[in-house]
Amino acid sequence: MKISGKVVVYNHDNISTDQIIPGPYAYIKDMKEMAEHCLEGADRTLRERFRTVGNILVAGSNFGCGSSREYAVIVLKESGVQAVVIKSAARIWYRNSVNLGLPVIFCKTLPDTIREGEEIEIDLASGTIRETATGMIHKGEAPSEFVMNMYKEGGIKPLMRKRVLGELPDR
Amino acid sequence: MAMHAVHKIMAAAAGKEQVRPGEIITAKIDLVGINDVYQIVMQSFQEMLGEKVWDPGKVYIFLDHNAPASDLKVAQAHKIFREFAQEQGCHLVDINEGIGHNLLPEWGLARPGSMIAITDSHTPIHGAYGAFAAGLGATDIAAVLIDGSTWLKVPEVVNIRLNGKLQKNVMAKDAALYVLGQLGTEFGTYKVIEFSGPVVEDMSMEERTVLTVMATEMGAKTTYIKPDKTTIDDVKNHTNAPFVVHETDPDFVYETEYEFDLTNLKPQVAIPHSVDNARNVEDVAGIPINQVFIGSCTGGKLTDIAAAAEFLDGKKIPPSMRLVVTMATKQIVKESIEKGYYQILLDAGATITSPGCGACSGLLGGIIAGQERCVSTANRNFPGRMGGSLEAEVYLASPLTAAQTAVSGKLTCPGQTGLEE
Numbered sequence: 001m002k003i004s005g006k007v008v009v010y011n012h013d014n015i016s017t018d019q020i021i022p023g024p025y026a027y028i029k030d031m032k033e034m035a036e037h038c039l040e041g042a043d044r045t046l047r048e049r050f051r052t053v054g055n056i057l058v059a060g061s062n063f064g065c066g067s068s069r070e071y072a073v074i075v076l077k078e079s080g081v082q083a084v085v086i087k088s089a090a091r092i093w094y095r096n097s098v099n100l101g102l103p104v105i106f107c108k109t110l111p112d113t114i115r116e117g118e119e120i121e122i123d124l125a126s127g128t129i130r131e132t133a134t135g136m137i138h139k140g141e142a143p144s145e146f147v148m149n150m151y152k153e154g155g156i157k158p159l160m161r162k163r164v165l166g167e168l169p170d171r
Numbered sequence: 172m173a174m175h176a177v178h179k180i181m182a183a184a185a186g187k188e189q190v191r192p193g194e195i196i197t198a199k200i201d202l203v204g205i206n207d208v209y210q211i212v213m214q215s216f217q218e219m220l221g222e223k224v225w226d227p228g229k230v231y232i233f234l235d236h237n238a239p240a241s242d243l244k245v246a247q248a249h250k251i252f253r254e255f256a257q258e259q260g261c262h263l264v265d266i267n268e269g270i271g272h273n274l275l276p277e278w279g280l281a282r283p284g285s286m287i288a289i290t291d292s293h294t295p296i297h298g299a300y301g302a303f304a305a306g307l308g309a310t311d312i313a314a315v316l317i318d319g320s321t322w323l324k325v326p327e328v329v330n331i332r333l334n335g336k337l338q339k340n341v342m343a344k345d346a347a348l349y350v351l352g353q354l355g356t357e358f359g360t361y362k363v364i365e366f367s368g369p370v371v372e373d374m375s376m377e378e379r380t381v382l383t384v385m386a387t388e389m390g391a392k393t394t395y396i397k398p399d400k401t402t403i404d405d406v407k408n409h410t411n412a413p414f415v416v417h418e419t420d421p422d423f424v425y426e427t428e429y430e431f432d433l434t435n436l437k438p439q440v441a442i443p444h445s446v447d448n449a450r451n452v453e454d455v456a457g458i459p460i461n462q463v464f465i466g467s468c469t470g471g472k473l474t475d476i477a478a479a480a481e482f483l484d485g486k487k488i489p490p491s492m493r494l495v496v497t498m499a500t501k502q503i504v505k506e507s508i509e510k511g512y513y514q515i516l517l518d519a520g521a522t523i524t525s526p527g528c529g530a531c532s533g534l535l536g537g538i539i540a541g542q543e544r545c546v547s548t549a550n551r552n553f554p555g556r557m558g559g560s561l562e563a564e565v566y567l568a569s570p571l572t573a574a575q576t577a578v579s580g581k582l583t584c585p586g587q588t589g590l591e592e
Contacts, residue, residue: 014356014445016553023533024559026208027237027244041555062357062390066553068292070211070308091361091392092292096308146195146322160219160314171197171320 001151003083003103004121004132006054008046011111015042015059016066017093021075023067034071035078047079049116055082056120058111064093073097083122085110085129085140098147101155105129107140124148173424175328177363177395179417180303184286192327192426197320200229202280204271204289205312207234208532210248212290213255215313223259225319230261233271233289238527240266241535269500269526272296272384272468276376277502279410283398284417288315293468293550296384298363298394299376300402301416305393326392327426328363333370335434340585342478343378344470344548344569346370347385348439352449354429360390362426370433371396376405377474384469385550388446438585440546441567444554452572452584459491461543463577464557465570466497466524467531470548473503475570480512482574482585488520494577495537496521497529519577533558539565546576 019041021034028034039046050057057076063086064072073096076084083103097104105122110129114120119132127142143151153159162168172189174182182190184198205212224230232252240246249266256263268274272293275281283301287294290312297304307321315321331350364386371379379401383394396402398416406414438452465471465479476498488494496516498504504526507513516523522537530537531549538558539545545557545565552565568576571585 014553016551016556018533018551018553018556022555022559023208026534027210027242027248029210029244029247041553041559041561062360065356065388065390066292066551068290068306068308069208070310073308074211088357088360091390092306092308095311099308099310099314144195156310156314157215157219160221160317164220164317170318171322 001124002121003124004119005056005082006117006119007056007058007114008049008054009058009111009114009116010043010046011058011060012042013060014062014065017064017069017072018066020064020072021069026069026071031074031078035075038075038079050079050081053117055080057081057084058114059084059086060111061087063089065090068092070096070100073100073102077102085122087111098150099156101151103151105140107138110138124151173420173422175363175423176301176397176417176419177303177328177393178325180284180286181323181325190325192325194325196323196325198286198323199320200288200315201286202229202231203312203315204231204233204291206236206271206290207238207249207252208236209290209309210251212309212313213251215310216316219313219317221313221317224261224316227259227261230259230316231264231271232256232261233264234266235270236528236532237534238266239525266527267501269503270468270528273472273499276300276405277409277500279406279412282406282410282412282414283402284415288312288321293384293387295387295391295394296380296468299379299383299396300406301395301398303393324361326362328365329359330365330367330425330428332368332428332430333366333433334368334430335370335432336373337370337433337436340571341436341438342569342571343374343381345436345439346433347382348441348449348567349433349436350431351385351388351441351447352439353431354389355447356388356445357390359386361392363393363395364389364391365395367397372399375474376401377472381469388550438569438572440572440582441552443552443564443566446552446567452568452582453587456582456584456587458544458582460546460576460580460582462493462495462537462539462545463573464495464530464537464545464547464549465573466495466499466529467549468499469550470570471497471499473506475548476503476507476512478570479574480515482571483519483578484515486519486578488577489580492577492580494519494521495524495530497524497536498526500526530557539563546573546582548573
């Protein structure tokens with residue numbers, strides 16, 4: 001699986017789910033409407049940049065810490081984010097990203113050097129990221145086989161549908 | 172291979188003899204909880220073609236984060252939850268009961284060996300009772316509703332040994348903030364955090380849960396405190412249901428072990444905007460404070476209310492201060508009335524809300540404005556946490572520090588107000 005696109009860089013650590021989607025918006029039923037507040041608690045310009053600059057979010061470590069709210073993955077997807085490159089993630093946020101099929105790659109070096117708007121190509125299976133302009137390769141962490149399989153299935157929803165329909169064995 | 176007790180719980184839930192860190196297992200869940208912030212659980216359940224919940228007796232819907240409903244959107248969500256609970260026959264824990272995390276021990280549902288999965292990130296609290304307890308996302312929980320199982324990566328275990336003895340005016344919250352200050356917010360990511368040592372053994376169950384709930388802020392997947400007489404007595408006090416205590420093998424090797432002597436620990440505060448910004452309260456004392464919040468799964472238990480009330484007895488908060496108290500459960504409200512704490516708090520000038528998560532979730536019951544400062548006994552001080560303003564500041568502290576701050580109107584170290592009896 002390869003994903004390419006331009007990056008939106010917000011290289012800060014400990015971006016909490018409260019910042020990705022503040023609690024008071026959690027009761028909005030329409031996810032498009034909720035996504036209008038995506039990353040509002042961090043930088044209000046980010047959502048617009050996903051539209052005008054690029055569809056790959058680059059951030060620092062412990063991304064998505066705090067509340068378990070799955071909306072913190074949904075609003076990124078609804079805002080057009082195709083992949084996320086971060087130094088590390090908080091556990092529940094990462095798990096939600098896997099379940100909802102949003103590719104995430106962990107890389108310690110790229111967030112510190114890449115500039116907003118530059119184009120990259122992510123090779124998920126090998127965990128490498130290539131900067132298109134310079135050809136520079138960053139070595140990230142390849143997702144586990146389990147996680148890759150989840151991406152291929154499109155997340156846990158299609159997987160569970162297959163189980164319910166008997167197309168896959170019970171777990 | 173030597174196994175940790177948590178690995179044995181996981182192995183039993185997966186129907187295996189052994190599990191190893193890093194392995195992915197499919198585990199059967201004993202108790203599933205859904206909080207009222209996540210009506211998307213029901214949507215995902217339908218999208219995954221779920222019709223009947225696999226075992227409605229094991230499913231609890233907690234209307235605790237925004238209770239009673241603060242606006243129309245919330246009221247609609249609560250209505251959908253009530254209808255779903257009725258349709259499916261699962262337990263509805265309505266707006267009058269309080270916070271799910273504090274209700275489980277009261278109802279004897281947090282017990283050694285249980286597998287607990289709840290849509291709330293603070294679920295690792297139940298490791299204080301020797302349970303495996305992890306927070307999962309909404310769709311994840313919806314999948315559990317279908318077949319009672321979930322995928323879990325078997326975590327490594329780190330041990331935090333707390334030696335020495337806590338002094339007067341120092342509480343479990345201070346110990347937790349100190350550990351965060353020393354080790355940061357990431358050292359426990361994906362891991363089991365075990366708490367052990369004389370300080371932990373000395374603590375009541377309520378105080379132990381402060382350590383395990385704050386472990387969420389250390390990144391923990393779940394937590395563990397080895398069940399001892401305190402644990403077993405408490406659990407048996409609340410239920411006759413059987414439970415299994417798994418023992419960690421003597422030759423088990425922890426991924427990492429940390430040791431702290433807390434004998435000289437002073438009251439701690441986490442200053443904005445990160446939980447690991449821990450300081451001695453005395454070093455930052457004097458900062459003017461607008462509101463004190465005593466509440467949440469972390470700081471709204473009977474121990475916390477008692478600590479605050481005993482200090483506030485006969486005292487009054489100044490006009491510049493609001494003191495918002497949100498007891499965690501209905502039972503705590505009843506006991507506070509019986510013991511006279513409720514009256515003391517009212518007389519001191521407190522605003523007492525109905526039980527639930529309250530202002531900690533930033534949804535209702537004591538939201539703070541921009542440029543305001545709040546000292547809170549809850550668990551998070553992230554930007555915007557208490558209602559959305561990025562210019563608001565939250566300081567995390569113990570209920571003792573909170574109560575003394577409420578009276579003096581500025582951040583105050585317990586024992587240094589000159590107001591003690």
